[in-house]
Amino acid sequence: MSPQQANSSMKKRVTDLIVILSDGLYEREEVVAVSLLSTLSGQSIFLYGLPGTAKSLIARRLSKVFKDSTHFEYLMQRFSTPEDVFGPVSIQELKKDNYIRKTEGYLPTADFAFLDEIWKSSPAILNTLLTIINERIYRNGGKDEKVPLKALIAASNETPPPNQGLEALYDRFVMRIIVNPMKERENFEKLLEGDAASTDVEIPDGLQFSHEEVEQLSSEIAKVTISKEVFTIINSIRVSLDEFNKDNPKIAVYVSDRRWQKIALILKTSAFLCDRTDVIPVDTLILRHCLWTLEQNREQINEIIEKCVKQFGCANNERLNSWELDHKDLEKGISDTFFYTENIYDTEKKENVLNYGGNSGYDNDSFVKWFDSTPPIKFTKGTQKAVDSRIKDTFVKACEDSLSSLTEIINDTQYNVAIQKKLNETPFVPSEKRELVLDAFNSFLKDLENHKLNAEHLLKKVQSYEISNS
Numbered sequence: 001m002s003p004q005q006a007n008s009s010m011k012k013r014v015t016d017l018i019v020i021l022s023d024g025l026y027e028r029e030e031v032v033a034v035s036l037l038s039t040l041s042g043q044s045i046f047l048y049g050l051p052g053t054a055k056s057l058i059a060r061r062l063s064k065v066f067k068d069s070t071h072f073e074y075l076m077q078r079f080s081t082p083e084d085v086f087g088p089v090s091i092q093e094l095k096k097d098n099y100i101r102k103t104e105g106y107l108p109t110a111d112f113a114f115l116d117e118i119w120k121s122s123p124a125i126l127n128t129l130l131t132i133i134n135e136r137i138y139r140n141g142g143k144d145e146k147v148p149l150k151a152l153i154a155a156s157n158e159t160p161p162p163n164q165g166l167e168a169l170y171d172r173f174v175m176r177i178i179v180n181p182m183k184e185r186e187n188f189e190k191l192l193e194g195d196a197a198s199t200d201v202e203i204p205d206g207l208q209f210s211h212e213e214v215e216q217l218s219s220e221i222a223k224v225t226i227s228k229e230v231f232t233i234i235n236s237i238r239v240s241l242d243e244f245n246k247d248n249p250k251i252a253v254y255v256s257d258r259r260w261q262k263i264a265l266i267l268k269t270s271a272f273l274c275d276r277t278d279v280i281p282v283d284t285l286i287l288r289h290c291l292w293t294l295e296q297n298r299e300q301i302n303e304i305i306e307k308c309v310k311q312f313g314c315a316n317n318e319r320l321n322s323w324e325l326d327h328k329d330l331e332k333g334i335s336d337t338f339f340y341t342e343n344i345y346d347t348e349k350k351e352n353v354l355n356y357g358g359n360s361g362y363d364n365d366s367f368v369k370w371f372d373s374t375p376p377i378k379f380t381k382g383t384q385k386a387v388d389s390r391i392k393d394t395f396v397k398a399c400e401d402s403l404s405s406l407t408e409i410i411n412d413t414q415y416n417v418a419i420q421k422k423l424n425e426t427p428f429v430p431s432e433k434r435e436l437v438l439d440a441f442n443s444f445l446k447d448l449e450n451h452k453l454n455a456e457h458l459l460k461k462v463q464s465y466e467i468s469n470s
Contacts, residue, residue, distance in 0.1 A: 011275045015427045017207050021061045025054055026187035031177050033427050034289050035062055038175035039112075039151040040209075040217065041269035043262055044133055046118075046170075047155040048295075049179030055155040058179075059114035064203050066150060067210045072110035076121040085115075085125050086138065093141070100141040108138040111150050111211075118154040119161065126169055133172045150214065159294055170293075174262040177289050178298070217272070224268040226279045229312065233284045234260075236308040241291070244304060251297040263290050274426050282424045282437045284309055306433075310440045319409050320448065327402050327451075331458065334395055338465050343381050386468040399459040406455055410448045417441045 014036065022032045031047070038045050039062055047055040056073065063071040074085055083089070087106040089099060107113045115121070115129075129152070132138055136147045154173060160166035182188045209217075238255075245252035267279045270286055287305050292298040335341075420441060424434045 010273050011427075013207055014273045017065060017203070018427050020201055020203055020207070021058075021065070023201060025058065026191060027182050027184060028054060028058065028179070030428075030430055031179055032058060032061075034175060034177055034286065035059075035153070036065065037270055037273065037286070037428050038266060039065070040214070040273065041221070041266045042150065042218070043174040043266060044152040044154070044172055045175045045177065046173035047153065047177050047179050048157070048159070049155075050157050050181060053179045053181055055179050056114060056116060059112070059153040059155075061201055062151070062153070063112040064201055065207075065209060066111060066214070067205075067208045069111035069150070070109065070148075071112045071114070072105070072107045073114035073116070074107075075116045076118050076125070078120050078122065080121050080125060082122075082124055082128065086128065098141055100143075103138065103140060103145065107149075108132070108140070108145055108147050111148050112153070113149060113151075114153045114155070116155045117157075119156050119158060119166065123165070126166065130169050130172065133169075148211075171256055171259055174259060174266060175289050176292060217269075221265070221268050221272045224271050224277060224279065226264065226267070227281075229281050230267070230279045230284055232312045233281060233308050236312055237284075237287065237291075237305060240304045240308060241301075244297075244300065248297070248300075251294055253291060253293050253297055253301060255291060259290075263287065266290070270426065270428050273428075274423075276423065280420075280423055281309055281312070281440070282420075282426055282429055282434055285429045285433050285436065288433075306436055310436050310443075312440070317444075319412075320444075320451075323402070323405055323409065324451070326405075327455065330395075330398055330402055333398075334458070334462060337387060337391060337395065338384055338462070340381055340383050340385055343377050384465065386466040389467040392462065392465060392467050395462050396459070399455070399462050403452070403455045403459060406448065406452055410445070410452065413441065413445055413448060417445065 018029065018033045018036060021036065022029045025032065035045055035047075035058060047058070049055060059073065060071065063069050074080070083101075085107050087101040087103040087108065090102050093100040101108075103109050118126075128138070132147050132149065133152060136149055138145045138147050160170045182191065241253055241255065245254075266286060267283045270283045271277070271279045285305065288302045291305065292301045417438065420438065424437055426434070
């Protein structure tokens, strides 16, 4: 399949895969979807949840997505040895003074690996895993063996214990997915009535990925760009995380530069698998599975992400800001032209002599300061004044132009909303979360409509102002 063919049908293909992989796994659709996304982007996955929530079943099914793939899984415990994961030491090689493991059928030769209760394992195993995840290389004796691993899926009902030197390994699990027990009564009753979900799922050849195609995907995904709106959202999230860390040092979140780079790759993969050439705001909601580190900070981190998406997930802000500045200048110009900006007193000065109040007598300027008398106000500050008709026409035209510019922004935004609704259709973000992006656009539209009402009101006021007879 050519890159063009793959790209044109990729979204439907992935959506069909998710439906098949999720069959019988009630309330696991998002878990399956983002796990598939992470696998296709070549990133490791951490499934966090209680025992009996189908974590191992999901991992086994994911391996079926790829043609001719090998699968390795192991339940880790504190007595686990490197032999259990990487293979036994070859006795024949040992006789030759070579310490080489027989890795066939173990993790170093697997396309997919699932390690349950990963944090219960020994440091010897976990340190070796770090190298495998980083470099896809296993050092066997004095020789480096290439590891064909497409994805490592780990699971546990706990996050790694602190101060055990596991931070570097945990950082490599870019996708961290919560797997909760079922909540909906209807789904729970279906579970009780039905048969146990099977590992074996029938995936048509046309939906499976070959190893060659996975390599081809990588080069195509690299061409995907990140939109400026997404950069704005990500930068806002980073600032918010810094503020969160200052206020919550005990549950602070550290996201390494390497991790951000891996996250960007996942976002690009999401865009590509949705038949897009750029990452858009809806993709950033996937960060809900990438940034949390502890159960204690997960909800707060998710709130930060969703808030930043709602706040910055819309277009045309720059145009509105520019329009607002111009409109404020227009309002000030109208106010200064059609209204007195200070009190105007009923006075008249003739030949250095001041007269006010219609008196027949005149006072010399040099003596006025000695009198505690204020001339009557002829025009109070804020009173409308008549202006030349040509000046009025100029301001009417300026108001009409301002209203026209704003209407253009509104029309463009409404068009963007329609486009966004279509683009927001992604299998990797639940529909209720996708609405957050549209909420941002709709809120922006509401602000625009309020501005339009004010602009229309200003135009009507200027049209009603008096003109001078001269």
